[in-house]
Amino acid sequence: MSVTVDGKKFLELIAGNEMKVAKLYRDIGDEVGLGQGFFERMAADEDKHEIIYRGLLGRHENDLIRETEASTAHYVELLLENDLLQHVDELVESARHLNFKSQIFDLCERIERDSVMYVREFMDLYPDVAPQEMKIILQEEKKHLQMILEKKADRSFFGIGM
Ligand SMILES: [Fe+2]
Ligand SMILES: [Fe+2]
Numbered sequence: 001m002s003v004t005v006d007g008k009k010f011l012e013l014i015a016g017n018e019m020k021v022a023k024l025y026r027d028i029g030d031e032v033g034l035g036q037g038f039f040e041r042m043a044a045d046e047d048k049h050e051i052i053y054r055g056l057l058g059r060h061e062n063d064l065i066r067e068t069e070a071s072t073a074h075y076v077e078l079l080l081e082n083d084l085l086q087h088v089d090e091l092v093e094s095a096r097h098l099n100f101k102s103q104i105f106d107l108c109e110r111i112e113r114d115s116v117m118y119v120r121e122f123m124d125l126y127p128d129v130a131p132q133e134m135k136i137i138l139q140e141e142k143k144h145l146q147m148i149l150e151k152k153a154d155r156s157f158f159g160i161g162m
Contacts, residue, residue: 005073007064011057017085018050032101045140105152112145
C-alpha cells in the first residue's frame with residue numbers, strides 16, 4: 001500500500017538537529033579537555049549542513065510530498081518521533097553524573113550514527129533532491145563518526161592503562 005509522505009517535517013527536524021549538535025560541540029570542547037579544535041571542526045560542518053537544509057526547505061517546499069510504501073512512511077515517522085536530540089539537554093546533564101568524558105563520547109557516537117542514517121533515509125526518499133549536496137553531507141557525517149570512533153579508541157585520552 002502506498003501513502004503520501006511530507007518531507008518538510010523530516011527536513012525541519014534534521015535542520016534543527018544540526019543547530020543543536022553545533023551548539024553541543026561548541027559547549028563541550030573545553031569541558032572534555034580537548035580544547036576547541038576537535039569539536040569546532042565538526043561544529044563548522046554542522047553549521048553548513050543547517051544552511052543547506054534550510055535552503056532545500058525554501059527551494060523544494062512544494063516538492064516534498066511523495067508517494068511511498070506505508071511501511072517506509074511509518075518507519076520514518078517512528079525515527080522522527082523518537083529522535084535522540086529532542087532530549088539533548090537531559091542527556092548531557094545525566095552524562096555529568098557519571099564519567100562525563102566517556103558518556104559524552106557515547107552520546108556523540110549516537111548522534112553521528114543518527115546523522116548518517118537520516119541523510120541516507122532522506123536520499124532514499126528524495127533521490128532527486130540536491131543529490132550532490134546530500135552526498136557531500138553524507139561524507140562529512142561519516143567523517144564525524146569516524147573522528148568520534150577514533151577518539152573513543154584513544155586509550156591515553158580516556159586514561160585507560162597503557
Ligand atoms: Fe551535520
Ligand atoms: Fe555530524
